[in-house]
Every structure is written in C-alpha cells, then in structure tokens.
Amino acid sequence: MGGGGRKGKTCQASLDVSRINGKEIVSQLLKLAKITEAPEPAVTRVLFTDKDMQARKYVKQLMTDAKLQIREDAMGNIFGRWLGSDKAAAVVQTGSHVDAIPMAGAYDGTLGVVGAIAAVKGLQTAGFKPRKPIEVIMFTSEEPTRFGLGCIGSRGMAGTLTAKVLDEKVDVNGTTFQEAATAAGYGGKSHEDILSQTLVKKGSVAAFVELHIEQGPLLEREGLNLGIVSAIAAPAALRMTFFGNGGHAGALLMPDRKDASLAAAELALVVEKVVLGTDSIDTVGTSGSWAIKPNTLNAVPWEAKLEIDIRDINGPRRDAVVSTVLKTAETIAKRRQMTHQVEMINQDPPATCSDQVVAAAEQAAKQLGASTKHLVSRAYHDSLFMAQIAPTGMIFIPCRNGWSHRPDEYSSPEDIERGVKALALTLSQLAGGATDSNSEL
Amino acid sequence: MGGGGRKGKTCQASLDVSRINGKEIVSQLLKLAKITEAPEPAVTRVLFTDKDMQARKYVKQLMTDAKLQIREDAMGNIFGRWLGSDKAAAVVQTGSHVDAIPMAGAYDGTLGVVGAIAAVKGLQTAGFKPRKPIEVIMFTSEEPTRFGLGCIGSRGMAGTLTAKVLDEKVDVNGTTFQEAATAAGYGGKSHEDILSQTLVKKGSVAAFVELHIEQGPLLEREGLNLGIVSAIAAPAALRMTFFGNGGHAGALLMPDRKDASLAAAELALVVEKVVLGTDSIDTVGTSGSWAIKPNTLNAVPWEAKLEIDIRDINGPRRDAVVSTVLKTAETIAKRRQMTHQVEMINQDPPATCSDQVVAAAEQAAKQLGASTKHLVSRAYHDSLFMAQIAPTGMIFIPCRNGWSHRPDEYSSPEDIERGVKALALTLSQLAGGATDSNSEL
Numbered sequence: 026m027g028g029g030g031r032k033g034k035t036c037q038a039s040l041d042v043s044r045i046n047g048k049e050i051v052s053q054l055l056k057l058a059k060i061t062e063a064p065e066p067a068v069t070r071v072l073f074t075d076k077d078m079q080a081r082k083y084v085k086q087l088m089t090d091a092k093l094q095i096r097e098d099a100m101g102n103i104f105g106r107w108l109g110s111d112k113a114a115a116v117v118q119t120g121s122h123v124d125a126i127p128m129a130g131a132y133d134g135t136l137g138v139v140g141a142i143a144a145v146k147g148l149q150t151a152g153f154k155p156r157k158p159i160e161v162i163m164f165t166s167e168e169p170t171r172f173g174l175g176c177i178g179s180r181g182m183a184g185t186l187t188a189k190v191l192d193e194k195v196d197v198n199g200t201t202f203q204e205a206a207t208a209a210g211y212g213g214k215s216h217e218d219i220l221s222q223t224l225v226k227k228g229s230v231a232a233f234v235e236l237h238i239e240q241g242p243l244l245e246r247e248g249l250n251l252g253i254v255s256a257i258a259a260p261a262a263l264r265m266t267f268f269g270n271g272g273h274a275g276a277l278l279m280p281d282r283k284d285a286s287l288a289a290a291e292l293a294l295v296v297e298k299v300v301l302g303t304d305s306i307d308t309v310g311t312s313g314s315w316a317i318k319p320n321t322l323n324a325v326p327w328e329a330k331l332e333i334d335i336r337d338i339n340g341p342r343r344d345a346v347v348s349t350v351l352k353t354a355e356t357i358a359k360r361r362q363m364t365h366q367v368e369m370i371n372q373d374p375p376a377t378c379s380d381q382v383v384a385a386a387e388q389a390a391k392q393l394g395a396s397t398k399h400l401v402s403r404a405y406h407d408s409l410f411m412a413q414i415a416p417t418g419m420i421f422i423p424c425r426n427g428w429s430h431r432p433d434e435y436s437s438p439e440d441i442e443r444g445v446k447a448l449a450l451t452l453s454q455l456a457g458g459a460t461d462s463n464s465e466l
Numbered sequence: 467m468g469g470g471g472r473k474g475k476t477c478q479a480s481l482d483v484s485r486i487n488g489k490e491i492v493s494q495l496l497k498l499a500k501i502t503e504a505p506e507p508a509v510t511r512v513l514f515t516d517k518d519m520q521a522r523k524y525v526k527q528l529m530t531d532a533k534l535q536i537r538e539d540a541m542g543n544i545f546g547r548w549l550g551s552d553k554a555a556a557v558v559q560t561g562s563h564v565d566a567i568p569m570a571g572a573y574d575g576t577l578g579v580v581g582a583i584a585a586v587k588g589l590q591t592a593g594f595k596p597r598k599p600i601e602v603i604m605f606t607s608e609e610p611t612r613f614g615l616g617c618i619g620s621r622g623m624a625g626t627l628t629a630k631v632l633d634e635k636v637d638v639n640g641t642t643f644q645e646a647a648t649a650a651g652y653g654g655k656s657h658e659d660i661l662s663q664t665l666v667k668k669g670s671v672a673a674f675v676e677l678h679i680e681q682g683p684l685l686e687r688e689g690l691n692l693g694i695v696s697a698i699a700a701p702a703a704l705r706m707t708f709f710g711n712g713g714h715a716g717a718l719l720m721p722d723r724k725d726a727s728l729a730a731a732e733l734a735l736v737v738e739k740v741v742l743g744t745d746s747i748d749t750v751g752t753s754g755s756w757a758i759k760p761n762t763l764n765a766v767p768w769e770a771k772l773e774i775d776i777r778d779i780n781g782p783r784r785d786a787v788v789s790t791v792l793k794t795a796e797t798i799a800k801r802r803q804m805t806h807q808v809e810m811i812n813q814d815p816p817a818t819c820s821d822q823v824v825a826a827a828e829q830a831a832k833q834l835g836a837s838t839k840h841l842v843s844r845a846y847h848d849s850l851f852m853a854q855i856a857p858t859g860m861i862f863i864p865c866r867n868g869w870s871h872r873p874d875e876y877s878s879p880e881d882i883e884r885g886v887k888a889l890a891l892t893l894s895q896l897a898g899g900a901t902d903s904n905s906e907l
Contacts, residue, residue: 028800128760131715153734169763171596240717261762273574274682274752274775275701275845275869279742281868287738290731301720311715312727313765315758319569321847322610322703322755322773322811324871332763334715344649370763404716405764427722429714 039392039424040460042449045147047442053139054441057083058131060167067432070125071194072171073101073209080123084138084163091146093161099222100179101165101211109144109158109456114294115231117155117456118415119144119448120162120409122178123199128172130434132424136441137236138163144449145238151449152461157231159456164407171196171205173370179407181223184412185373188217208271230415234382235408236448237419238436242427243400250393250443252400253386257409259375260336261347264368265292265354269361271319271327288357288365289329295332295353299346303335308342309403310335310350332370338401340375347372382418382455389450395443404429420447447452469774481892481901486588488883494580495882498524498564507843508873511566511611513635513696514542514650521564525579525604526731534602536645540663542652543604543619548586550897556672557896558596559856560585560889562605562848563619571875573865577882578677579604580857585890592890596897598672603705605848610638611738612646614705614811620848622664624855626814629658639803672858673896675823676849677889678860679877684870691884693841694827698850699748699814701777702788705809706733706795710802712768714762723766727758729798729806730770736794737774740787750844751776751791776791779842781816796889810906817850823896829892836884845870862886 048344060079065071070076084103088095093105106116119136134303141161147157165178172194180186203219206212213219239245244252247275269283293312300310315331333350351367358365383399390397402419410416422444425435436444483879487715504510520841525544529536534546547557562578582602589596606619613635621627624718632643644660654660680686685693710726712718741751757775776793778784792808799806808856824840831838843849843860852858863885877885 048828052659116850126762126765127759129765173763175764213646213873240714241719242722268867271872272844272868273681274754275777276843276870277750277868278682278747278844279738280747280749283681284738284752286756287734290734292730293731294735297720297725306719306721309716309718309720310724311764311766313759314716314763315727315756315767317756319567319871320755321567321871322614322775323616324567324570325752326754326756327872334839336716400718403719418560426548426714426719428711429717430711430762431768447581 034309038155040151040450040453041214042147042446044150045446045449047438047441050140050143050441050445051438053087054131054135057135057139063284066131067128068125068131069129070123072166073205074226077124078209081163084123086138087142087426088161089464093145099211099213099219100152100178100181101206101209102182102314103163105142105161107155107159109155110458111156111389114157115229116158116160117231117452118160118162118233119162119235119452121235121237122164122167124166124168126168126430128432129430130432132238132434133240133429134167134438136238138183140236140441140448144445144452146176147445147449148453153458155458157203157456167407172202174196175219175405175406176410181220182225183410184224186220187298188215188220188416193214193466196432224341225414225415231442232379232382233408233411233415233417233457234446234448234451235419236329236419237406238289238424238429239421239427240424240429242424244421245425247398249398250395251390251397251447253383253397254402254419254421255378255383256338257376257402257406258336258338258406258410259340259373260341261343261372262332262370263347263371264330264335265331266330266366267358268364269327272325274323274325277325283361284325284364285329285363286326288361288363289315289331291357292331292354296350299349303346305436306340307339307401308337308346310346336403338375375411378418379416381416385454386418386420386453388449389447389455392450393443393446395447407417420444477804478536479492481592481594481894483588483887485591486584486887487892488879491581491584491886492879493622495572495576495862496529498576498580504569508569509566509572510568510570511564513565514646518565519650519810522604523607528580528583529602532583534586540652540654540660541619542622542650543664544604546602548600550596550598551899552597555598556597556670557601558893559601559603559674560676560893561605562678563605565607565609567609567871569873570871571873573679573875574681574752574870575608577679581677581882581886581889583646585886585893588886588890589894593906594894594899596899598897600893600897605611610850613643616846617848617851622661623632624851625665626851626854627661629656629661629862632657653871661701666855668855671818673823674849674852674856674858675889675896676847676860677885678847679705679846679869679870680862680868680906683866685839685862685864686866686868688839691836691860692831692838692888694838695843695860695862696819696824696840697779698817698843698847698853699777699779700781700784700814701775701846702813703773704788705771705773705811707769707771707807708799709805710768712786713766715764715766716747718766724802724804725766726770726804727767728863729802729804730756730772732798733772733795737791738882740790743893744783744787746783748780749778749787751787753801758877777844779816799884805875813852817853819859820857822857826892826895827859827861830888831893834884835886835888858873861885861892
C-alpha cells in the first residue's frame with residue numbers, strides 16, 4: 026500500500042489501485058461494442074433484442090469473473106454483489122447501462138458497467154475487504170429506443186414509474202414491456218406485479234455512484250481529468266404530431282396544401298430559437314426524432330411527428346421553454362389550418378448530488394492527483410432516479426469533442442483508467458472496510 | 467349503332483360503348499387494391515416485390531380475358547395487343563402503371579391499365595374492328611419508390627434513359643435494377659442490353675393516350691366531367707443532404723451544435739416560400755421525403771436528407787426556382803457551418819400534347835355529352851416520355867378533393883365509366899376501323 030494520508034471524516038484509504046488497467050477495460054468495451062445490430066463501429070443495442078441479450082450475457086460473465094453474486098430483478102436490472110463484512114449494512118451501488126440507441130458508440134453507459142466491475146476487481150486485487158456490500162448494476166433500458174421512455178429500470182427501482190404509464194407503452198410492433206420482459210426471461214404477471222417486485226426498499230441503499238463519459242466538451246476543452254457531478258439536469262420530452270392534408274406533389278396546388286412536414290419544420294426551428302433566447306448555456310432543446318408520412322418524394326406530407334427534448338438545470342426555466350413551444354405549436358397549426366396533438370413523454374425534476382458522494386469522489390481524485398471540475402450532468406442517467414432513494418453522485422471522464430450517441434464516440438484508455446480508479450477509491454470510501462495488510466480504513 | 471354524325475377529318479364513329487360498366491371496372495380496381503403491402507385500404511406496391519408481381523399477374527389475366535396478345539419487354543413493361551386489320555400499320559397505344567407509392571390509393575395509374583383493358587373490351591363488345599393495332603401497356607416503375615427514379619419503363623421505351631444513370635441506382639438493399647428485373651423474370655445482360663431491348667423504334671407508335679384520375683381539384687371544383695390534357699408539366703427533383711455534427715441531446719451545448727435537421731427544416735420552408743413567391747398557380751414545390759440520422763429523441767441529428775420536387779408548366783420558371791433553392795441551401799449550410807451535397811434526381815422538359823389526340827378526345831367527350839376543360843397535367847406520367855416518340859394525349863377524370871397518393875383517393879363509378887368510354891371512343895378514332903354492322907368508320 027502507498028502512503029496516502031487520512032484526515033477528518035472522509036477517512037480516505039491509501040489503497041493501491043495501480044493495477045487497474047485502462048487498456049484491458051477498453052478491450053472489454055470494444056468486445057461489447059461488437060455486439061451490435063448496426064455495422065461496426067456503430068453500436069445499436071435495443072432492449073431485450075438478441076443483441077441486448079448477448080450483451081447481458083457478456084456482462085454476467087464479467088461479473089462471474091469478478092466473483093460477484095448475480096441477481097436479476099423482474100425488470101431485467103442485473104446486480105453483481107460483492108459481500109461486505111457487515112451483513113446488516115445497506116449496500117453501496119454503482120452502475121449504468123449497456124443498451125445503445127441506433128448508431129451509437131462504444132462508451133456511453135457501458136463504461137459505468139464494465140468499468141464498475143473492473144473497479145471492484147481492482148479493489149479485490151488491492152486486498153480490500155468492504156464493510157458494506159458493493160453492488161454493480163446493469164440497468165434495464167436507460168435508452169428510450171424501444172418503449173419511448175428511458176431509465177425504465179432505475180425508475181422502477183426508485184418507484185417513480187406507475188403501472189398505468191407502462192401499460193400505455195408499446196414498441197413499434199405493439200409489444201408491451203411486460204411481454205418483452207417475459208420473452209427475455211424476466212417479467213411478471215402484470216406491470217403492477219413487475220413494478221412491485223422491482224421496487225427498492227427505502228434505506229436499503231447506502232449510496233449510489235455512476236461512472237460515465239461526459240457527453241459534453243467541457244473537460245476536454247479545459248484539459249481536466251475528471252468531472253464531479255453536482256447536479257443532474259431536469260429533462261422533459263414531448264411528442265408533437267401535426268395532421269395536414271396529403272396529395273400528389275405535382276398535382277396538389279399550393280393554396281390547397283396543408284403540408285404537415287412544414288409545420289414540424291417551423292416548430293423545430295422555434296425550439297432552437299426559444300432555447301437560444303433564454304441566454305442560458307444550461308438550457309438545451311433538440312428535435313431529434315422526425316416521422317413524416319408518407320415520406321416519399323412525390324407526395325405532400327399529411328402527417329408529421331416530432332419528438333422534442335428540452336433540458337435545464339433550472340426546472341422552472343425549462344418549463345417556461347416547454348410552455349412557449351406548446352403555445353407556438355398551436356399558433357403554427359392554426360395558421361396552417363391543421364390539427365395537432367401533444368403528448369408529454371416525461372417531465373422529470375432535476376436532482377442534486379449528495380455531499381457525501383461528492384466528497385468521496387473529490388478525495389479519490391486527490392489521491393490520484395487528478396484535476397477536477399464540478400459539472401452539471403445534462404444527459405439522462407439512471408442516477409437521476411437513484412438520487413430519489415439514495416445519496417447519489419456521478420464521476421465523468423472526458424470524451425473526444427464531447428461527442429456521444431454516435432459511432433465515433435471516444436475516450437482514451439488513460440482517461441478510462443483514471444475514471445475507473447477514481448470509482449474504485451470512491452466505492453472503497455463509501456463502503457468502508459480494510460485491506461489485508463492494513464487495519465480498518 | 468346509334469346515329470352519330472361524321473364530319474371533317476376526325477371522322478368520329480357513333481360506336482355504342484354503353485355496355486362499358488363503371489361498377490365492374492371499380493370492382494377490378496378494388497380487387498387490385500387488395501394486393502398491397504400496407505393495411506387496407508392503403509395500397510403499397512413497390513416494383514418487382516411479391517405484391518407487384520401479383521398485380522402484374524392480375525393485369526395479365528385481365529388482358530387474357532380481353533383476348534389480347536401479351537408481350538413483356540426486358541424492363542418488365544407489359545403489352546396486351548389487339549390486332550388490327552392493317553398488319554403494317556403503326557400501333558395505337560394506351561396505358562399507365564399499377565405500382566403504388568407507400569400508403570397510396572386504388573386509382574392512381576391502375577385506372578389507366580384496368581380501364582384501358584375495359585375500353586378495349588367495350589370496343590370488342592360494340593363489334594368494332596380496328597384498322598391499326600391497339601395496345602394496352604402496363605409500364606414498369608412509374609413511381610420512384612424503389613430506385614429513386616420514376617417512369618423507368620417509359621423512359622426506357624422512349625430512349626431518354628442511359629445505362630450510366632441506371633448503373634448508378636440501387637435500392638435500399640444495394641440491389642440494381644438489372645438484378646431486380648432479372649429476379650422478376652425480365653432483365654438482360656446489363657443495363658445497356660436491357661435498354662437496347664426496350665427501346666421503341668421511331669415511327670412504330672401511331673399515337674399514345676393515357677386515362678388517369680386528375681390528382682388535382684379543378685374538375686371537381688368546376689363540376690366538369692373530363693379533363694383533356696394540353697400539356698404535361700416539367701418536373702425536377704433533387705436530393706439535398708446536410709452533414710452536421712451529432713451528439714447527446716442533453717449534453718451537447720447549443721453553441722457547439724450543428725444540427726443537420728434544422729438546416730433541412732429551413733430549406734423545406736424556403737422551398738415553400740420561393741414557390742409561393744413566383745405568384746404562379748402552376749408552380750409547385752414539395753419536400754416530401756425526410757431522412758434524419760440517427761433520428762432518435764435524445765441525439766442531435768448529424769445528417770439530414772431532403773428530397774425536393776419542383777414542377778411547372780414553364781420550364782425556365784421552374785429552373786429559376788430550382789436555382790434559388792440550390793443557392794439558399796448553400797447559404798444555410800454556410801451559416802450553420804455544415805457541409806452539404808446536392809444530387810439532381812431528374813430535371814425533365816415539359817411536353818405538349820398532340821393536336822390529333824386532343825381532337826380525338828374532344829370528339830369522344832362530345833359524343834358522350836360530357837363537359838370538358840383543357841388541363842395541364844402536373845403529375846409525372848409515362849405520357850411525358852411517350853410524348854417524345856409518339857403523338858400523345860391524356861384524359862383526366864375528377865377525383866375527390868383532388869386527393870391522390872393517399873389511401874382515401876377516390877373517383878366515382880360514374881366518372882370512371884365516363885372516362886373509360888371516352889378512352890374507348892378516342893382509341894377507336896386513333897386506330898380507325900369499322901364495326902361489324904358498319905362500313906369503314
């Protein structure tokens with residue numbers, strides 16, 4: 026063991042995590058990335074498809090290799106537990122997801138699962154014996170691809186999801202979550218049953234920490250090693266459908282048209298304008314998903330569906346943007362003599378990170394000599410929901426150009442190694458414990 | 467035979483076509499509409515798919531029932547010939563297509579095939595014996611769905627298609643026209659071979675006339691029975707792709723974005739604005755096809771492809787609109803710091819209809835006591851290309867609300883019957899001939 030100092034309540038151990046190897050972790054991440062529906066290097070893994078099931082198998086293999094006890098719940102969340110010396114203690118959890126949106130990359134989510142298992146292995150190699158149990162979680166469906174709702178697993182664990190909401194969701198083939206989960210070997214009698222089986226008992230989680238790539242450009246731009254997340258932005262998503270009037274692209278004269286795609290085009294530009302109009306760097310808005318009918322060169326579009334995502338660290342400011350977008354959609358529909366329909370997909374509150382977890386991560390960074398910055402997480406993460414049942418924090422590592430959700434997403438082996446080491450040290454502090462060669466840390 | 471008069475060169479026969487039955491034709495059209503990839507009543511029939519092959523089989527059955535001699539060329543154009551008394555005479559042709567864009571209706575194209583066979587049967591029943599042969603054609607791929615190019619069959623016949631253009635086209639699976647045609651039982655050694663087999667000898671077609679639903683609202687609005695087409699508008703189509711920068715919808719801050727979908731949205735609105743700015747009712751522009759990548763709620767679109775269709779009866783005015791759209795796309799891409807790529811899909815010249823065919827159609831309408839109007843055809847039709855090798859005309863019937871290319875496309879049995887009778891009388895005039903009970907007409 027090295028000669029790290031101890032001070033105050035945080036009581037940082039000078040654990041030797043130097044054998045945590047970035048290149049080894051990268052090789053596991055790239056192995057996982059080969060399990061994809063899209064042509065490599067793009068990664069597409071949709072909930073409970075063959076590729077998702079193969080990825081789950083690989084994760085369980087890594088958990089087994091790390092001697093973790095595996096448990097899976099009714100929603101398909103996978104837990105790998107490292108037993109602690111105190112059998113009665115609440116568990117320290119870490120984890121993320123391995124599902125991937127269409128044409129995504131190799132690092133989003135996966136780092137927080139593969140890296141967490143590597144962190145636990147690193148602690149084991151260092152001779153660490155945790156007092157509280159440590160659990161690595163692979164959450165079900167963090168991405169909204171299949172059912173139009175993200176973080177399904179962590180929402181279920183935190184009890185923020187109702188059976189009614191799940192009952193209303195189906196995938197493109199009309200399959201329900203319950204049917205898909207059952208086909209995958211999970212599930213229950215009903216969504217209510219599945220949710221009651223998944224719900225985590227209050228107080229049973231001592232802390233939660235998630236390692237993730239930043240998915241933004243700030244760390245790289247400022248040349249910093251680690252981001253310690255202080256708050257998680259409030260995301261809202263809505264689906265807007267305009268119903269116009271179709272017809273032949275040559276024959277339908279301009280005054281007789283109600284082209285639904287043009288209403289959607291206007292609204293997408295309004296989203297951009299309203300968001301820029303807040304003059305706040307923390308407000309973002311995206312019209313990411315477009316569905317035009319019939320979507321062919323020689324027909325006037327009669328229906329256009331736009332999915333819009335608006336986020337902010339400030340809940341009321343975000344809600345003001347949402348409200349302006351809704352009002353403008355109405356104006357556009359009226360002017361273009363169309364009907365329209367709004368569906369709020371979600372409108373979640375922001376979360377503040379736990380001081381305890383932030384302090385542990387800061388101490389870990391200090392021990393590693395890593396430069397840090399407090400950051401706001403602007404992406405959806407399972408941490409947003411775990412924060413509702415446990416003291417929660419996140420550790421970010423830089424990613425190239427801030428790119429994520431695309432095939433050329435990239436973090437260096439050095440940054441990955443540093444992030445996993447920081448996670449290991451953070452977990453050791455949150456769990457407490459001792460090393461073979463040392464007394465209680 | 468009734469007692470119709472004869473006068474001047476048009477020499478109209480007072481053929482009795484009263485046994486042509488609109489309800490019978492509708493029942494055939496609806497039978498054809500049941501051959502569809504889309505849920506009924508929507509019709510989707512894409513070139514050389516199983517459904518297209520089934521539809522071809524049905525058309526050939528109808529041709530056989532009408533005692534027509536069937537011939538198919540290398541592109542898959544189907545010809546049903548009724549022999550004339552003059553073996554050396556050039557052929558009078560009529561026809562249209564049965565392929566259908568996604569989510570289309572039961573009448574576009576099909577009327578001009580099923581109705582043409584019914585017209586020939588009506589002439590046969592009336593005891594008419596044509597001097598020139600009459601041929602019903604089902605053209606291959608009038609719709610651009612599969613290869614991004616419409617009127618493939620008639621372009622091939624007219625010799626306006628080069629092997630180079632066909633060589634560059636593939637469908638979504640990378641299949642070439644040659645491969646698809648061969649798999650369907652047509653085809654040839656190469657596109658060059660296919661085209662040389664398909665090319666129609668100059669002077670071998672005496673006239674061409676196509677029966678079609680209007681696909682516009684004018685006849686219905688003015689309460690008229692038949693439209694006699696005087697000109698066919700000049701269509702142009704282009705594919706515009708913007709290449710931006712993707713990223714996570716929550717994490718990528720607004721100043722760092724290059725959202726390709728917003729460039730496409732701007733351009734679609736520009737197309738509308740420029741077209742309206744011509745102040746000409748004959749100019750139309752449509753951004754009908756949108757392809758956004760990755761097209762998911764929580765990712766910033768990095769690529770957006772828009773297919774734009776611009777038509778006019780005035781070629782230079784249409785080209786001016788195209789040129790403004792191209793220039794503005796460049797401005798948008800520059801302002802949004804993106805690259806973009808333009809591909810001209812086609813830019814065909816307008817066509818003028820033949821006086822001879824127009825006069826024959828007018829005479830037919832007169833015999834039927836039908837009210838008429840000269841119209842401009844604003845849709846792509848095989849007639850546009852047939853006009854390059856033969857005196858050509860079109861007859862339109864009203865369709866509800868001017869709707870076409872949508873599942874609720876509709877023409878009444880009465881209008882259909884009147885249109886088919888007009889086609890029959892027009893063909894009889896163009897072919898010349900006699901009835902059993904009458905001397906040479």
